[in-house]
Each structure stands twice: as structure tokens, then as C-alpha cells.
Amino acid sequence: MLAGDEGYDSARAVWNAMVDRRPAVVVRCTSSADVAAAIDFARRNGLEVGVRCGGHSVLGISVPDGGLLIDLSGLRAVHVDAEARRARVQGGALLGDLDRAAQAFGLATTAGNVSHTGVSGLTLGGGMGWLARRLGLACDNVDSYEIVTADGATLRVSESQHEDLFWGLRGGGGNFGVVTEFEFRLHEVGTSALLVDRTFDLAEAPSAMRRWRDLLGDNVPREATPVAWIGTMVDSPGVPSQLRNRTVASLGFVWVGDPDNGLRRLVPWVTSLGAPLAERVEELPYLRLQTVDDEWHRPGLRRRYVKGHYLRELSDEAIDTFLSQGQADPEADRTRLPNGSFQGYGGAIAATSNDDSAFSHRNTLVEFVAATAWTDPAEDAQRIEAARQFGGAMEPFASGVYVNVLGDEGDAGVRRAYPAGKLSRLAALKRRYDQGNIFHLNQNIRPQ
Numbered sequence: 170m171l172a173g174d175e176g177y178d179s180a181r182a183v184w185n186a187m188v189d190r191r192p193a194v195v196v197r198c199t200s201s202a203d204v205a206a207a208i209d210f211a212r213r214n215g216l217e218v219g220v221r222c223g224g225h226s227v228l229g230i231s232v233p234d235g236g237l238l239i240d241l242s243g244l245r246a247v248h249v250d251a252e253a254r255r256a257r258v259q260g261g262a263l264l265g266d267l268d269r270a271a272q273a274f275g276l277a278t279t280a281g282n283v284s285h286t287g288v289s290g291l292t293l294g295g296g297m298g299w300l301a302r303r304l305g306l307a308c309d310n311v312d313s314y315e316i317v318t319a320d321g322a323t324l325r326v327s328e329s330q331h332e333d334l335f336w337g338l339r340g341g342g343g344n345f346g347v348v349t350e351f352e353f354r355l356h357e358v359g360t361s362a363l364l365v366d367r368t369f370d371l372a373e374a375p376s377a378m379r380r381w382r383d384l385l386g387d388n389v390p391r392e393a394t395p396v397a398w399i400g401t402m403v404d405s406p407g408v409p410s411q412l413r414n415r416t417v418a419s420l421g422f423v424w425v426g427d428p429d430n431g432l433r434r435l436v437p438w439v440t441s442l443g444a445p446l447a448e449r450v451e452e453l454p455y456l457r458l459q460t461v462d463d464e465w466h467r468p469g470l471r472r473r474y475v476k477g478h479y480l481r482e483l484s485d486e487a488i489d490t491f492l493s494q495g496q497a498d499p500e501a502d503r504t505r506l507p508n509g510s511f512q513g514y515g516g517a518i519a520a521t522s523n524d525d526s527a528f529s530h531r532n533t534l535v536e537f538v539a540a541t542a543w544t545d546p547a548e549d550a551q552r553i554e555a556a557r558q559f560g561g562a563m564e565p566f567a568s569g570v571y572v573n574v575l576g577d578e579g580d581a582g583v584r585r586a587y588p589a590g591k592l593s594r595l596a597a598l599k600r601r602y603d604q605g606n607i608f609h610l611n612q613n614i615r616p617q
């Protein structure tokens with residue numbers, strides 16, 4: 170497809186409304202042979218290559234300006250073998266495609282929290298979701314990959330075939346080729362979920378959050394993922410009236426499995442956090458849980474900027490910095506500041522050896538993300554600066570970063586995502602499979 174052709178604009182449109190790049194050509198692939206032909210065409214014509222699945226990389230890095238876009242939206246099929254508990258998922262599938270196909274049998278595997286995110290980008294970087302503390306990351310649940318490499322070869326990669334690549338594909342991002350199919354292990358998780366949180370005034374939040382901290386790590390069942398949020402609530406009918414336009418902290422957990430079990434085991438504990446402004450106890454289908462944030466994150470609607478960190482521990486000082494949203498002045502107007510969130514790790518994520526895959530920082534206690542969203546381009550500089558400030562304030566407490574929340578950090582970000590030993594192993598792998606660095610529109614590992 171060329172500019173002006175039907176489908177060209179939808180292929181280049183991404184989640185972040187700040188991104189407006191125009192590829193010279195878009196190739197909508199429907200097979201691995203198409204992908205190989207597209208790579209060959211790009212090479213012969215000196216075109217930069219971008220690989221797009223869900224288009225949710227923070228800075229829309231999958232779309233090349235003036236280059237060739239490998240658009241995988243024609244490869245979205247998901248085939249579930251319920252008896253074998255396996256799903257074959259094509260490289261352009263979105264999380265909702267996988268969740269819906271697997272839940273038809275009461276099955277699931279770890280997938281992220283917004284259903285229009287791409288399976289490929291998420292899984293290749295690791296893949297955190299509400300099932301990860303119980304089942305491991307998305308990448309921990311991949312048995313095999315089909316990948317088209319820079320030289321056009323199509324390989325089947327597993328524990329016993331191209332083992333070096335199998336190690337690198339589990340967390341190394343889109344550096345080694347175009348994945349056209351994942352084979353996932355599925356698990357019987359039922360179809361129910363539970364959301365429990367309490368929302369606190371800023372005066373109550375410091376002590377409530379110190380108690381919430383006790384939920385982290387192995388202190389709670391693996392069905393639960395502790396969550397915390399700080400930000401200004403929007404003025405909308407869906408928000409309780411006492412919270413609208415108010416800066417608050419929301420603390421609780423997400424549970425996948427029998428809601429009664431979650432209520433019995435954790436609600437008394439949540440009650441002990443303190444007296445809230447509002448409380449939510451919501452039983453919901455797992456498929457609904459997987460879409461609750463979809464509308465807020467509707468692609469192309471808002472301009473976005475994100476900063477993230479991994480933390481191995483959560484000190485009182487880190488809690489207070491989180492609750493300040495990076496502002497030294499407690500009286501500062503907070504309405505345009507980024508939201509901050511924590512999501513608990515541990516459980517099955519930490520139980521897998523760090524050496525087992527390229528994914529790093531398995532001993533993370535919580536992941537921090539500062540996220541800001543706005544619509545007026547005139548606010549770009551101010552919004553981005555505030556998110557950088559929040560990220561900077563939290564940095565002294567950080568032990569690394571998740572590669573999939575990196576944006577414009579460049580090589581320094583990649584060095585925070587992987588410890589030096591892993592990075593040099595990844596660089597050697599890159600030299601072996603993509604010496605010319607054809608696949609560089611990503612969090613790039615340079616061939617060494």
C-alpha cells in the first residue's frame with residue numbers, strides 16, 4: 170500500500186496520538202513468505218524496516234518514516250487446542266483475540282491489561298498481566314515461535330530448536346526477526362475475576378500505603394496482584410461524585426479465580442488499610458477485566474508519555490515520593506500531573522531463574538509507571554516534563570526498567586533493561602541473526 174491507498178492511514182495509525190509517521194510503503198503480510206518477500210524488497214531498495222503488531226509501543230516506534238512497514242494485521246488468527254491446552258497465535262493478533270479464543274474453553278495464559286495491545290510486542294518484551302504472578306510472564310508460556318529472520322529464512326524456535334534464539338526471544342524484544350506465530354501454553358483459570366480497591370484522601374494515603382505494602386511479594390496468594398494508583402480523578406459520571414477532580418490514592422488488588430476465595434482471603438486485610446473516601450468490590454468476568462481500561466486507552470485519542478522503573482523494595486521514602494507525584498511543593502496544582510501506578514511482581518515471575526531467558530529483573534517487587542495523557546499539542550512540553558520529573562524523582566529507588574515501557578531513553582534505557590552480561594549475550598545473538606541491524610526500530614540491541 171502507498172499513501173492514498175485504502176488501509177494506508179489505518180496501518181500507520183498507532184496508540185500514541187503524538188505519532189504521525191508516513192511509511193513509503195506498507196506491506197500487509199498474510200504469511201511468513203510475504204514477510205520474507207517484504208524484508209527482501211526493503212533490503213534491495215535500501216528502505217528502513219518497521220514491524221507493527223498492535224501499534225502500542227510507547228512512542229509508536231514500529232512505524233518507519235519513509236521506510237517499509239511490515240503490517241501484521243492480516244495475521245490475527247488464534248487456534249486453540251483445548252485438549253492439549255495450547256494456542257497457536259499469529260504474529261498480528263491482539264490480546265483480545267487470544268483471550269476470547271482461550272476463554273471459550275475456560276482457559277487463558279498471561280496477557281496484558283488492555284485488550285487492543287499486540288500479542289507480539291508485549292510477549293517479545295516479557296509480557297506482564299494479571300495472571301503473571303500465578304503462571305509466569307507471557308514469554309514464560311511460549312513453547313515455540315515461528316520467525317522470519319533478516320536473511321529471509323523461516324525458523325521454528327523452541328527449547329530444542331535454535332535454543333540460543335529461544336532464550337533471546339523471551340524478553341529480548343523485536344530484535345531478531347519477525348515472529349509470525351507463537352505457540353502458547355494455556356491454563357485452566359476459570360472465567361471469573363475480582364477487583365478490590367479503597368480510595369484514600371492524600372492525608373490518609375501515606376499510612377494506608379505503608380499497610381498496602383504488606384501485600385507485596387509472597388505475602389498474598391498468587392491469584393492476587395497488588396495495585397496502587399495516585400492521580401486526579403476525572404470529572405465523569407462513572408466516578409463517585411465525592412472523588413471527581415480530586416487527587417487521591419487508590420490501593421487494592423486484582424484477583425483472577427473464584428471471587429469468593431479472594432474475598433475471604435484478602436478483603437479483611439484491605440479493610441484494615443483504613444477508612445476510605447470510596448471503596449470498590451467488583452466481581453466480573455475475566456474477559457471484562459481484560460477490557461476495563463480499553464476505552465481510556467483507545468488508540469489515537471490522546472497524546473501520551475510514559476516513564477517506568479522496577480523497584481526491588483519499597484521504602485517509606487519511595488512511598489512518599491510516589492504520593493508526591495514528583496513534586497517538591499505539597500501545595501502544587503496536581504490536575505495536570507501524570508498518574509503514578511505500582512503493580513506487584515513476585516510469585517511465578519520470581520520463581521523462574523533469571524538466567525533462563527533474556528527477560529531480566531525477575532526479583533522485582535513492584536513495577537512503577539508514570540503515565541500522562543492529554544489532547545492539546547500546546548501542552549506537550551509541560552506534560553512531558555512533568556512525567557520526566559516524576560520518573561526522575563523515583564529513579565533513586567529503582568533497580569532497572571521493563572523494556573516494554575521504554576520510550577525515548579535510547580541506549581541508556583536498554584542498558585537499564587538488561588544487566589551487562591545479558592546485554593552482551595543478546596548483542597552476540599543479534600550479530601548471529603541480524604548482523605546488519607535491519608530490525609532496529611525497537612529498543613535496539615546493537616550487533617557485537
Ligand code: FAD
Pocket residue numbers: 184220221222223224225226227229230231241260261280281282283285286287288289290291292293294295296297298342343344346347348349466573574610611612
Ligand atoms: P507495536 O508498536 O506494534 O510493536 C512494538 C515493537 O515490537 C515493534 O517496534 C517491533 O520491534 C516489535 N514487534 C511487534 N510485532 C512483532 C513481531 N511479530 N515480530 C517481531 N517484532 C515485533 N505491557 C505489559 O507487559 N503488560 C501490560 O499490561 C501492558 N499494557 C499496556 C497497555 C497499553 C495501553 C500500552 C500502550 C502498552 C502496554 N504495555 C503492557 C506495553 C506493551 O507491552 C508494549 O508497548 C508493546 O511493545 C506493545 O506491543 P504492540 O505489538 O502493540 O506494539
